[in-house]
Amino acid sequence: MGQILIRNLDDSVIDALKRRAADHATSTEEEARRALAASVGLGREAFLERIDAMRRMIGPLSGPTSLEDLRADRARDDET
Template identity: 45%
Template sequence: MGQVLIRNLDDSLIAAYRELAARNQRSLEAELREALTRGRPMTGERLRATLTRLEAIRAMTPQHVRQTPAEDLLQDDDRP
């Protein structure tokens, strides 16, 4: 297994992960490993399969139907 050293991380980011690690009862290293694993980029066949599935979902809606932009949905989500 490989190792990675990441320099110049914001102290507040490290503190947030330390707090999360404590809540999950694991070390900071284990918490960061989990975060990197969860955020793993899709590549190869998995990426192609996901893009194909998304295209199929997109095709279910007729093109003349107006879609709500994702930006609007995200802004709506921020309201108190």
């Protein structure tokens, strides 16, 4: 993952991020990451929309689910 350094931020922006972070029980850095991601269309809602679009493109999957695989593996372990 990359890093950036943002210089010359207005103190009011930093204060607002700190307040928002406190309200969400996160760090100021995490709140800044979320704000940047949302500002470029990579917020949670946009992400979920893209995932749903991919699921529609792929279509229904066949075969066992990961839960079914896990249960089969555990059952196999219990036999030994």
